[in-house]
Amino acid sequence: MLMTDPHGAPGIELLRQIFSSRYRLSKGLIERAEAAFGSQWSADFERLIVSMFETDDQLIAAAKGYTAFAFDSMRRQKAFEATHEYPSKTYAEAAKEVYFNADHMVNEYLPGLLLSHYLWPHHYRQIQFFDMAFLAPMARSSSKVFAEVGIGTAAYSRRVLEQIPLAHGRGYDISPSSCRYAERHVDAIGAMDRYAVLCQDIIAEPIEPVQWLICVEVLEHLEDPIGFLRTLHKAVAPGGRAFITAAVNAAHADHIYLYRHAQEVERHLIEAGFLVEQSFVATAFAPPEPTVPVPVAAAFVVCTGKS
């Protein structure tokens, strides 16, 4: 029987035990994140676990899904290290294989992605940058309306809704599975009265401009990221800000546009009409040798320049 820790962070403790007893590939991840990020991370991750996984079985299923997701990514990254290319795949092929594959989305992709936001150091550092460079100024601003495009797990919308009680917004995604998962996540923190999830392709149906726009890890999923960024540019109201990120040198089943450097993402943002105010780059780990490509999180706070 799994033992919980009644004093500290019982959800994290349970996940640690699940990883070490059942999914040894993921063993040690929690200890590493705790050592790197300390009590702030523990409180943050505990809140996520407790709200999203009410039963032991739900947490076991998430741990299993995360481990399958991470193993698949590691396998693809190994191949990428040899070829320095992502396998050629169209957006339609990736969408069919991943976003419209409900079984994969619900059991592996979405729980995998959600836990990765806390367990992968470069992902959690990106969250810390988001809190400092986007969330804090949004909390101080008079406008509390936001939108997230490619909402996926709703991890970022959650932070806005949780930390800014007057915030209200919308999340857009093309995947019905992502939309349902995001709804479940927002509902789990009791914020559905301040949020709407729309299953919508924002290129086909442009969205109302907002002061605060979030788009995390979508660009590398697209054939034409600059065209997508031009649409995002129109979705930021004058004087508004956007938080836009991309995964660089990170092989996943649905990564089809290969960014080799964070500067390429920045060039795309500028080409689409954005002005870059702040940027953040973090590698997943130090490369074993300088020539080995390593996953990088690249994040930017941008404005439209119309203010």
Ligand SMILES: C[S@@+](CC[C@H](N)C(=O)[O-])C[C@H]1O[C@@H](n2cnc3c(N)ncnc32)[C@H](O)[C@@H]1O
């Ligand atoms: C890596 S996930 C995004 C992660 C998410 N932002 C999070 O923090 O969990 C990519 C998401 O982008 C969505 N997506 C892909 N193409 C899209 C498009 N054209 N418009 C909106 N969402 C899209 C996918 O369905 C998927 O949910």
